[in-house]
Amino acid sequence: MNFTKTFSIIVACIALSVGAAAASPGAPSISYQEALTKLKEGNVRFVSGKHQHTGDSMEVVKMLAAGQKPYAIILTCSDSRLSPELLFDTGLGDLFVIRVAGNVTDPIILGSIEYAAEHLGTPLVIVLGHEKCGAVKATVELKGKGEGNIGAIVKAIRPALKKTKSEGKISEKDNAQFVEAVADANIALVKATLTDKSKVLKHLVDSDKVKIVAAKYHIDHGEVVMMD
Numbered sequence: 207m208n209f210t211k212t213f214s215i216i217v218a219c220i221a222l223s224v225g226a227a228a229a230s231p232g233a234p235s236i237s238y239q240e241a242l243t244k245l246k247e248g249n250v251r252f253v254s255g256k257h258q259h260t261g262d263s264m265e266v267v268k269m270l271a272a273g274q275k276p277y278a279i280i281l282t283c284s285d286s287r288l289s290p291e292l293l294f295d296t297g298l299g300d301l302f303v304i305r306v307a308g309n310v311t312d313p314i315i316l317g318s319i320e321y322a323a324e325h326l327g328t329p330l331v332i333v334l335g336h337e338k339c340g341a342v343k344a345t346v347e348l349k350g351k352g353e354g355n356i357g358a359i360v361k362a363i364r365p366a367l368k369k370t371k372s373e374g375k376i377s378e379k380d381n382a383q384f385v386e387a388v389a390d391a392n393i394a395l396v397k398a399t400l401t402d403k404s405k406v407l408k409h410l411v412d413s414d415k416v417k418i419v420a421a422k423y424h425i426d427h428g429e430v431v432m433m434d
């Protein structure tokens with residue numbers, strides 16, 4: 207390990223230790239505006255090939271064992287082709303990530319988000335969908351009806367299918383565009399569900415302690431587009 211790398215790790219450890227000591231449980235380490243700016247800047251680095259995080263060191267792993275203070279919660283799809291840590295060029299301990307096919311939600315996922323927002327003091331939630339989502343495509347192909355556990359995912363995305371159909375802006379015959387419209391509707395509906403179904407999140411949002419943002423990433427080049 208060279209001197210520069212060693213020095214960077216020591217500085218990072220000191221900064222994180224000071225941050226952890228200064229921030230009480232439930233208090234954010236940074237504002238949601240700062241968190242959003244960091245993520246946007248990280249995505250610009252990733253898209254331009256200038257990413258800085260290529261895997262954190264064992265020193266950082268050991269330091270984080272003392273506690274976590276992630277600055278953003280990411281609810282995103284399980285799709286293997288990209289990951290939020292890469293998309294936003296973040297390191298260990300930065301993001302509290304929930305991955306589920308179709309970036310849908312349920313009480314367990316809501317509970318996970320509530321935990322990070324309330325107890326870890328994470329100020330920013332991003333509902334992050336993506337282009338060419340297999341779960342959304344399956345929902346369109348199955349007309350919102352599915353069997354078994356995969357059917358449960360289809361059922362969760364069905365309101366977005368219904369909404370897109372009822373709006374009638376895009377014909378189902380234009381399949382690729384229609385699937386993207388359903389994906390967009392799903393992201394927006396899931397975002398709304400976070401405060402509709404969680405009193406904890408609604409209170410945090412209403413009191414301006416937490417911001418929820420809808421976003422979608424391009425599968426072919428990784429650019430994240432904020433939808434709000």
Ligand SMILES: [Zn+2]
Binds near residue numbers: 284308340341342
């Ligand atoms: Zn997906």
